[in-house]
Amino acid sequence: MTVTLSGGQTSMMFLVMLRCTGLVFTAPIFGHHSIPTLVKFGLAAALAVALAKTAGATAGSMPLILAAPVELIIGMSLGFILSMGFQAVEVSGRVISIQLGLSLASVFSPTQEEASTAIDPFFSVLAGLVFLGMNLHLAIVQALAHSFIAYPAGGGWPADLALTGAQTIALALELGVRVALPIALVLLLVELSVALLARAIPQINVFMMGLPLKMLVGIAVLALAIPNLVSGAESIYRFIFNAASGGAVNT
Secondary structure, three states: OOOOOOOOHHHHHHHHHHHHHHHHHHOOOOOOOOOOHHHHHHHHHHHHHHHHHHHHHOOOOOOHHHHHHHHHHHHHHHHHHHHHHHHHHHHHHHHHHHHHHHHHHHHHEEOOOEEEOOOHHHHHHHHHHHHHHHOHHHHHHHHHHHHHHOOOOOOOOOOOOHHHHHHHHHHHHHHHHHHHHHHHHHHHHHEEEEEEEHOOOOOOHHHHHHHHHHHHHHHHHHHHHHHHHHHHHHHHHHHHHHHOOOOOOOO
């Protein structure tokens, strides 16, 4: 099969490819470091071919040399905003880890490429399973398609994208902390109880008893709170995707 493109169509295809590439390399799941770079470029090319016709219908008139970096940054910005759902769930795990005292024994995690505690992989896997269970890998494509309607290819930098991104990131992290607060509060009450017990009975070794007790209670509470964590992660993802796409994505 042979496809012939005119000069304008080639320029449009190039701009669409740049936005798709920026999103694929920063979006959750698609942009994971374990996925080969060649596969990411192949996915970006497939998305560009699928979306080029829609993008061309609303193209702007910005010069190509100026539009190219703008399109790449728009794609990266959209992918980063959509990835904040993962970050918010992982923030919940960090808050709980601090209360459990596990942050004292952080090690390098090959999956996250940074120092993490023993409980962080659980929240990473939970975030990924909820993400796939909600079919949000398909919603990423919906958000990308909608971006060409909201921000036409070649039309320049959208004035409201930076503000939307900043507000979305701030509120997503706030939601992540809120999800972890009930468990963190229970662990704080356990710590206060141990402190009062040590005050009443000075012979008790607080360090020998307090940390194991807090970890046992924390693991038990965490196991009971898994349904709430899942619903909290779903709420975070819905908020992120609706904010990033103006409510055009069904989650």
